[in-house]
Amino acid sequence: MASGVPDEIVQSPGLASPASPTSSTGEIPLEHPPKLKGRKRLLQSLQRMSSSPSLARRTRSASTGYHRDGKASISCVSLGSTSYAACGSSSQLYPGLNVRPAASNDQRTTSPEGSARIRMVGPGSSPNVSQSMTVRLPADVRPASRGVQVENDKAEKVNEENEEETMVQPVVEPAMQPVDKPRFDFWKDMPDELKMRIFQYLTPQEIVRCSTVSKTWHEMCFDGQLWTSVDASEYYSRISSDSLVKILTSGGPFIRDLNLRGCIQLRDKWATEGETISAACRNLVNFSLEGCRIDKTSIHYFLLRNNRLEQVNLSGLPAVSNSAMKIIAQACPYLEMLNVSWCTNVNTKGLKKVVESCTRLRDLRAGEIQGFDDEEFMLRLFETNNLERLIMHRTDVTDDSLKVLVQGVEPEIDVLTGRPIVPPRKLKHLDLHHCSGLTDAGVRALAHNVPDLEGLQLSQCYELGDDSVIDVVRTTPRLTHLDLEDLDKLSNQALQEIARSPCAECFEHLNVSYCESLGDPGMLQLLKSCPNIRSIDMDNTRISDLSLMEASSRIRRRGYGDKLPKVGMRLVVFDCANVTWAGVREVLSSNCYIPRSRKNLATVITVTETTDPNMSTTCTAVAAAPTPQAPKTYPNEIIQLKCFYGWQMTVDEHTKRVLRGDLVSASRLDRKWADYMMVTEEAGAGGAGARRRRRRAREVERIYNADEGDGEALGIGGFGPIVGGARRRARSGGCVVM
Template identity: 65%
Template sequence: MATQMADEIMPSSENTPGSPTSSTGQIPLEQPPKLKGRKKFLQNLQRMSSSPTLTRRGRSASTGYRRDHKASLSCVSLSSTAYSPCLGNESSSQLYGGLNPRPATPGYAGPSGDAQGINNRIRLVGTDSPNTSQPRTIPLPFDVRPASRGSPRSLTPDGAKEEAEIERETAPPEPRLVRELDFWGELPQELKVEVFRYLDPREIVRCSAVSKAWNAMCFDGQLWTKRIPGDILVKLITSGGPFVRDLNLRGCAQMRDKWSSEGERISDLCRNVVNFSLEGCRIDRISMHHFLTRNPRLRYINISGLNSVTNHAMKVIAQSCPELESFNISFCKHVKTTALLQVVQACQQLKDLRASEIQGFDDEDFMLALYERNTLDRLVMSRTDLNDESLKVLMHGVNPTIDLLTDRPTVPPRRFRHLDVHHCHDLTDSGLKSLAHNVPDLEGLQVSQCPELTDDSVIEVIRTTPKLSHLELEDLENLTNLTLTELAKSAPKLEHLNISYCESLGDTGMLQVMKSCPKLRSVEMDNTRVSDLTLMEASYRVRRRGYGEEIPKVGLRLVVFDCANVTWAGVREVLSSNAYLPRVRKPVSAVVTVTQTSEDDSSPTTTAFVTPSSTPPPVATYPSEIIQLKCFYGWQMTVDEHTKRVKRGDLAAASRLDRKWTDYMMATEEAGAAGAGARRRRRRAREAERLYNADDSEEESYGIGLSALGGTRRRRAQSGSSCTVM
């Protein structure tokens, strides 16, 4: 068998048709015939090498293995990669040169200088026998091994260098600073909401317990746009049972049929509710009374706008909810102050009472109960029948003691922080003056749409309320600029001001307010006499709030639509201010003077050298705050687009839009003017309109850098000459 295998592997001693030379190294006289068909195919095949080292040895093309004049495809491949299964039997780890074909050129010598081209044996490390205990790796030479400290070789400079190089090569790589990716935290809010849309209501409620951020997101109104079936809502409420603290059923109209059948079960399970809201929820009277009776820990109740709320419900709340602090009963048609009096007397911790459109505020007994309680921080009495006498009882009580020196009642000051009496037509200056000197902690006052009020009462209240931050004076036709002037002096903490439809107010008072109230956040002055001067002053004051590296945010909201004196030039001033950055200041330079005296000339020569400062000044990147403007509807789309670009930090695009809109408005005004040159003005108007409607291009003549350096401002004319500083 061994003989037969050797015959198969060993090549024939005769010259094959594909060999160019004979075994003696002489060139044959006759050329071998050309091969065809299978022989030609096998002639171009190469034999696979069983070791990577043989691939680098010169080899001739294989002629195939012949046995009975038949070619064998054993150990033959169409590629030049190594064929590993050739040594898979592990019978021998030595390769012999007889397995290789003859060299391609005569006199080829192998790596050992064999002139006959016979390859020496190639020994693979550690593969002498399968059971050998020899290591399969070759140790490093002695001269490149790392030496221990104190050894003779480590003391030599070369050894130290080698040791340092080896340590540098063998040292572990320095850890790369990989930024931690907060995948969920960096997602936009819209995508987060879209992910939660795939959850059912019960799963959303369970996710709300993960964190505060998830709780706010799970109860986002966008997730509950589709009406939840009443059965699922009842299961969600009853599954919480005694663990429910906040039950907000605002707008759940689908619970109308469930309260009659499941109301008693819900009341029996939910007995620890603290905050309860039924605004816009259809509930029958019996179910509501039953629920209020079973929850004595209620502190916040919102039942505004419910037709099922009657005077009997006030009696139930007064008897069952002694810890009540906030009560909203606005727009309940079947409730009067005679029944609400029971709640005020029984709930000693009441701090927030909202009772808009409740009849009976002209009752002095009810107002006297509020005066004696004196625990309210917020009182809403808008759209009621409040009059001067009842408001005086609320502030001074009945028959107060009068101070002879000041001619004012000597009563304890009221604790009101927010007072809303707007749309009370019976209120006049006599009643509003009772607030003066009695509400020192007042922060919010709403007296809009009280047509009888004038400067006398409003100014007296403003002077005695230094903490005033929100003031509503809408539609008070009798007010003048004296009120705004006094407001600028007495209310430095003012944040919100509404003077809409006060047609007598103008720039005289508003300029003082803009200068003296640095904390302004919102000003509504539509249908007034304010002009572009107010907008310019507001832009200047907002710019003074500073610059920083963060994206701009809205710092002041102005409402100036339907103001006849506000033109597009004032609106353009606001837009330019939002995208304006101050010019970059040059670094402070030091001037060094050197005096030199030459040998030929006795006169000294003075030379001045300018050395720049080593610490450049900080460069502003974005304005800290901008103005959000609501103006004429024809300009509003441009204003909104400009504000959008500024809020995302693209000041260059905002400046381009500002320039195009300015050119368009100027061309429009010229085109509308009569006289000579009308055709030229119309042509310029069309050109400006074309530029305005064209898409914004990133590469324009002004560039981003010029915009950042104040490119929106007027530039000086430049001459054609140039100056070169050597």
């Protein structure tokens, strides 16, 4: 046993005990030394870890051999770390440890490889070593926290009590817990500017619904940035008065366009909340209260506190009076449009103040306002000459006042032409319909004085005839809209003059309804000379199927393309005695007509010649092969027709199919309706063959009702659903020659 012990280890004074002397044989008693605590125990556990190969030859357990003689050894390998890799001797670890050279003559410290004299580190081991001397553990095995240190202490205690283990297991540091990444709340962490941008894509109704989600959303939904434009005319019947007041008060400083048309639910709110609402809305530019039941005081508040108003619509408000016009003249210098039509308490005396003060006024709408027979007011309009739109329908305007508006008072007359020498008016739109005091003498004053006129309404001025209309049309090269409804004295000469006038190229809309003297001579000339005509109202006139056929021919000249068709002309011909179903059918056929040269299915003829070897003849084979599918062709524009109410359902269904590009189905409906109308006419005719015609009508109706319905909701003639679901078979129609 003694031969297996390595070189003699000097006993540490601190560990030598007089109560446990060594026997003569050199064996150490099997008593356990007192347990250490804290750092001492940690160092003790490190000392028991040895890498000396001589310990493997010991017959006793390693746990008892470490304390047999109270001596211990320490190895740098047990402190294995990159920071201690260069440790060659114990003197680099602890001061006071002396390493003797291998060539020393001391028999006790010599060994085959050489051995160092190592002193035991512990309390009282050397007087030169401080009692508080400690050793820093390497960084990779150093405990990271107090909790880890406690776990290490528990592990060491278990290892000490287990005597069967031959080697103390190293303490393994617990795995680091994964660090939770900060949770990103997409909506909460989003900037407020982006939130407002998202809310701007919602409709006002949706914004109000979103305001009930939470308090935060409530604040965002009623933020003024979302309510720069409030147009309640689209949802006035579906919003409560409290919500509307909330919007106006919270977003008032941001609102620029305010339209409260039809908001009658605010009738009880104006008395209590009127001043608050008007105080909040101070930056209005466009303001409309048409049809809103509001009191006079609230109107005055709005007008006084918004000096940037450019457009004001007070149409149909009985609370508006000349006092409101006075406020507008004083507080709204930037006014450009004013609508006071049907305001019974306003007259030209109040409008005169507005015209004098608001120099930017371009649009004045004053229908059913009294006082337009006042020549002084008309002279003021003549002097300013700023109006581009003047609406004074159903007023008391006379020939003399109209002359003052256009020519002024006692203008200078040109000797050669006999016309007054005055600056031309800037009027572009003039509405004089239902002014019963006007005659040809007054309307003729517009000639040569309104060269920029684009729209003129003279309907229901029963005293007007051809002379005044012809004079105005000849001198207005930019005229596009002309309304001459219910002029009994108008004749075809007026239509022919429109066709020859300079405005024929740009003319778009004509209304000659209830002009019972007009017929095909004037209408045909108009359709031929006006290529850009878009709308013609000619109900209750003498036009016939010829006008419808000419309109169909003109609309086909607008070309074909690969895009779905659109409505290019609107014709109103109901209650025209000379219009028959044949003319209506001509319009329907023209709407779904495609020229033969533009047909989608074309064929290629292939000619092959073969020679029979047994015969001296040559055979020629002709084969027709379809070309690859070409893009579909549609008419660029079609006619939308309003005709007799008994035919209108079929016409509307036909137009619907053409607009969605189903020309085949539209053509089939056209044919069925034409057959039905012919059979109906035969069945309704009297005479000896009436019974036979009625039988043929029933037979034709039975055949067509048995055909495939194609999913249409209307039957033949548009009078009911098609019964039967049989498959439609193709019919050649037979030989047309025989």
